[in-house]
Amino acid sequence: MITGHIFIATSVDGFIARENGNIDWLHEIDTKNEDHGYVQFMQNIDAIIMGRGTFETLSAIRPWVYDIPVLVLSKTLADQSTPTDLIGKVRFVNKTPKEAMALLENEGCRRVYVDGGRVVQSFIYDALITDLIITQIPLLLGNGRRLFGDIPNDIFLQHQKTKTFPSGFVQSKYIIKR
Known part of the structure; x- marks a missing residue:
């Protein structure tokens, strides 16, 4: 069975980005060369789904940046x-989240990294996400694109763990309760 996973910073x-989609602030913070677990997370991922x-x-x-298949929903x-240089690495498809997951499952994928604000939201609302790793960056943007928009109903999470880093990053892992 295929499962969806989120690894994202806010x-x-x-906020996950400025109003214009810019994520420059992610690169301006001194992480002191910390390992936030992204490489380890990606070692267990078969494909990536992202938005336009x-x-x-x-x-x-x-x-x-990726050496595994990327499906762009757009x-x-x-x-x-x-x-040309992304042929065999990236595919553009006009599919719903459920259709995209079915496509990847038919291709043998089991664990999918879901990335991008609206895409993350739609996959959560369609109950296609198993867990979330959210890293809070010690910064206030004041406005921008939120990780979670309006939701039609409560979505309960089960906290798994929280880790802090010398840079001030706070990373929490949650499982979505069904």
Whole structure:
């Protein structure tokens, strides 16, 4: 059975990006070369699902940052060709979260990293996420794009652990209760 997983950073006031989608603030903080567990997390991931905004933020980085398949959910990009250097690495599809997970499961994927604000929200609302690792960065943005928007009903979480880092980062892991 396929499962969805989140590993994401937020400001203390709950934003994942500025209003314009910029995440420059993530790179401005001195992490003191800390290991926040991302590499270990990714070792158990078979594929990544992200939205158009996240893809556009990452698309200028070369070499491409991922060595596992990336599925970009986008009505807009689904009609466009994949950039030549990303063929075999990135696919654009116009699918619902459930359809995207079914597609990857049929391809043999078991653990999927879900990234991007609206995509994360839709996967949580469709009960496709198993757990969340949220790292709070010691910064107040004041406004921007929230990790969680309006939700139609309560979603209960079970706290697994919290870890603090010398940089002031606070990382918590939650399992979504069903």
